Amino acid sequence: MISDYQLSERKRSLLNAIIKDYITHGEPLGSRTLCKRHDFKLSPATIRNEMAELEDAGLLVQPHTSAGRVPSDKGYRFFVDHLMESYIPTxxxxxxxxxxxxxxxxxxxxxxxxxxxxxxxxxxxxxxxxxxIRANPVQTLNLMAVDEESMVLSLTYSGNIRRQSLIRLSQPIYSEILSLLTNYLNEQLHDNVSLDELFHRIVTCPLEREIQYYKSIILDMVSEIYAQTQREExxxxxxxxxxxxxxxxxxxxxxxxxxxxxxxxxxxxxxxxxxxxxxxxxxxxxxxxxxxxxxxxxxxxxxxxxxxxxxxxxxxxxxxxxxxxxxxxxxxxxxxxxxxxxxxxxxxxxxx
Amino acid sequence: MISDYQLSERKRSLLNAIIKDYITHGEPLGSRTLCKRHDFKLSPATIRNEMAELEDAGLLVQPHTSAGRVPSDKGYRFFVDHLMESYIPTxxxxxxxxxxxxxxxxxxxxxxxxxxxxxxxxxxxxxxxxxxIRANPVQTLNLMAVDEESMVLSLTYSGNIRRQSLIRLSQPIYSEILSLLTNYLNEQLHDNVSLDELFHRIVTCPLEREIQYYKSIILDMVSEIYAQTQREExxxxxxxxxxxxxxxxxxxxxxxxxxxxxxxxxxxxxxxxxxxxxxxxxxxxxxxxxxxxxxxxxxxxxxxxxxxxxxxxxxxxxxxxxxxxxxxxxxxxxxxxxxxxxxxxxxxxxxx
DNA sequence: TATTGGCACTCTCGATAATAAAGTGCTAAA
DNA sequence: TTTAGCACTTTATTATCGAGAGTGCCAATA
CATH class of the missing domain: 3.30.450.40 (GAF domain)
Known part of the structure; x- marks a missing residue:
């Protein structure tokens, strides 16, 4: 694991400087440039040695011999995990x-x-x-006619999140049937069922007697609701x-x-x-x-x-x-x- | 005007070939290449002369001396207006x-x-x-409560286009008030008024007595409807x-x-x-x-x-x-x- | 008169070579 | 342990050159 690396304080600050510089300038860092830009009390030669060791550790890479060094993915990972200070927005x-x-x-x-x-x-x-939203448990469900061909679906999800959506149906539907369906669907919602699960049940399980008759309407509705929620993703x-x-x-x-x-x-x-x-x-x-x-x-x-x-x-x-x-x-x-x-x-x- | 150009049949077919070739290959066309690719019964030299004239007419340009020719914007315009045949989808x-x-x-x-x-x-x-949709004249408007904080707005635009949208309000509203508002707004919709105009009126004109009281609700509603329709664009x-x-x-x-x-x-x-x-x-x-x-x-x-x-x-x-x-x-x-x-x-x- | 072949000229593109710049590793000295 | 010095490497840049493609013009041709 990367976090096991025990780097000397000097190596850490060096690596930190290299990564920060590379982030801003986008060019490989050489020992001399690094020395000029920061005030380590070290000569380029020393820095060179340290850099060679950081490279051995896999934290830096050279794009080619005798180019400067660039952070490796592992180097960035170390930076993110151990070096960087949290950012204060301006x-x-x-x-x-x-x-x-x-x-x-x-x-x-x-x-x-x-x-x-x-x-x-x-x-x-x-x-x-x-x-x-579809993976969330639904607590209550309510259907309400707007006109013959459209209705509002109100859903209350766990965490008291409420959403309404407007559903258009391909066939007319009457409000009595709508309340029948509302009751039926609410019954299905006992133990933390999500929309996904509810729909799955409706499509796969046989429906109860009194509801059976409206199956085509239900399926129509379900597929529309499903399409609509999916489209929302x-x-x-x-x-x-x-x-x-x-x-x-x-x-x-x-x-x-x-x-x-x-x-x-x-x-x-x-x-x-x-x-x-x-x-x-x-x-x-x-x-x-x-x-x-x-x-x-x-x-x-x-x-x-x-x-x-x-x-x-x-x-x-x-x-x-x-x-x-x-x-x-x-x-x-x-x-x-x-x-x-x-x-x-x-x-x-x-x-x- | 470009369409005034009277080009000889030969120039037209040459220009056509050049543009089509350039569209597919993306490289300047020279007289020799052109001659090889198509079976004009002409020598490169003749083609050169024609091309020079097409360039004088501003229909072709040379990226530099002694490169081939490329269609100019004017050339494309001529192509689009006069030369191209309509495309038959595969x-x-x-x-x-x-x-x-x-x-x-x-x-x-x-x-x-x-x-x-x-x-x-x-x-x-x-x-x-x-x-x-906002610039379209609205024929009828209908508001319908869903619960205390949300309602459905149904609009019928000219051309019998119907749209519903769900509006959330920042304050509770009761259905009596809603029907009052519906009537009021519908009265405002006499002569082909669009949503844009309607809202403009409401915001600028003084409201009638009985409605005055609900002004804050109306404004709230209007701004929400407005925001919602605008967001849709x-x-x-x-x-x-x-x-x-x-x-x-x-x-x-x-x-x-x-x-x-x-x-x-x-x-x-x-x-x-x-x-x-x-x-x-x-x-x-x-x-x-x-x-x-x-x-x-x-x-x-x-x-x-x-x-x-x-x-x-x-x-x-x-x-x-x-x-x-x-x-x-x-x-x-x-x-x-x-x-x-x-x-x-x-x-x-x-x-x- | 319109078309064609020939030719000198122009410009780009790619390859090659030379040079400068930047960096490294190693060694020896501090 | 750190540093200075130096030879070596590699890339980037620039210059040069020749090949290739194209043009314009002129004289010959049909």
């Missing part, structure tokens, strides 16, 4: 984040605003899942163009696969899913995948930092940032955390 | 487009699917506005990564400004707005902006092709394609037209 950035509170109500709009702010502030790509993304500004993606061959990857929502969903169970930064619930840890070949030169957002105390989705491996981790993680907290507050205020 | 592409009919109901989902299909089929960037986009595959955007400096431009919804909205009143292809309502016609510096190496989509006979939004100036116009315009027609059919079927 006043301007705080101001920036506060815009979130001024957004209007709908959950999508809030999310959208959040990733906009995040990508602007970090100059990287921000992505967010919309809340996966989207990926929002902002700031893809920022990637092209980074020197490592200046040639299109490097940038293209990443952008193409990101355009496919299902991959991004998977990316978020994969985070559960992976390494997590100790001080918070910010997940961080560095370079090759990313599993997807397309992202091998990227790091992905993500964190869940909540309504009340229930995690309902994730928000993250994708940038070059050489990203400013403290800043990105700090801002991500701040925005996610704000998001949680805003959503909790509005929807609990 | 069986596969027809199959492709048919997927649109299988999409589920919500208007956004249909739109989203449409641009997905379009960008896949054309290998370019597809963009669409969501319908701008989004830009959908698909296939941005396709741009990076084109040789002219292989170096990031060229691609970056375009992607950044596209990330700002307000610019894309403007882009669509600007189309009204500009040149239009005669054979259909496909608009086409070539190179510098695009007004925006960022898009000077791009062409933008767009067409409205309808519900019934009412244009409610636009859908378009952005690609390099060297795009395959017949194909792009043909597929755009086909998809837009399908979109119109699907939407009309669902929402009229």
């Amino acid at each position: 006043l301007e950035e705080k101001q920036f984040v506060r815009r979130l509170e001024q957004t209007s109500k709908a959950i999508d709009a809030v999310l959208f605003q959040a990733i906009r702010i995040l990508s602007d502030a970090t100059q990287a790509i921000a992505v967010a899942e919309t809340p996966h 989207k990926i929002y993304m902002s700031g893809t163009s920022h990637l092209l500004k980074e020197p490592e993606f200046h040639t299109t061959e490097n940038a293209y696969p990443i952008l193409q990857f990101l355009e496919q929502d299902q991959f991004v969903h998977q990316l978020f899913k994969r985070l559960n169970g992976t390494v997590q930064t100790q001080r918070s619930d910010v997940y961080c995948l560095i370079g090759y840890e990313n599993y997807y070949q397309e992202l091998k030169n990227c790091s992905f930092v993500a964190t869940p957002y909540f309504i009340d105390t229930k995690a309902i989705g994730m928000i993250g940032i994708l940038g070059p491996t050489r990203m400013d981790y403290p800043k990105v993680m700090g801002l991500l955390q701040t925005v996610a907290n704000n998001l949680t507050q805003t959503l909790t205020r509005l929807f609990s | 069986l596969e592409e027809k199959q492709f487009v048919r997927r649109l009919e299988q999409t589920s109901k919500a208007i956004d989902a249909v739109l989203f699917q449409a641009i997905r299909i379009l960008s896949d089929a054309t290998q370019a960037i597809a963009v669409a506005e969501t319908p701008h 989004k830009i959908y986009m698909s296939g941005t990564s396709h741009l990076l595959k084109e040789p002219e955007f292989h170096t990031t400096e060229n691609a970056y400004p375009i992607l950044q431009f596209l990330e700002q919804d307000q610019f894309v909205h403007q882009l669509f707005k600007r189309l009204n009143g500009t040149v239009q292809t005669q054979r259909s309502d496909v608009y086409c902006l070539i190179g510098y016609e695009n007004y925006y510096q960022e898009l000077k190496n791009c062409s933008f092709v767009a067409t409205p989509y309808f519900i019934d006979t009412k244009a409610i939004g636009m859908i378009g394609i952005l690609g390099p100036t060297r795009m395959d116009y017949p194909k792009v315009m043909g597929l755009l037209q086909t998809v837009a027609n399908n979109l119109t059919q699907t939407l009309t079927r669902l929402f009229s």
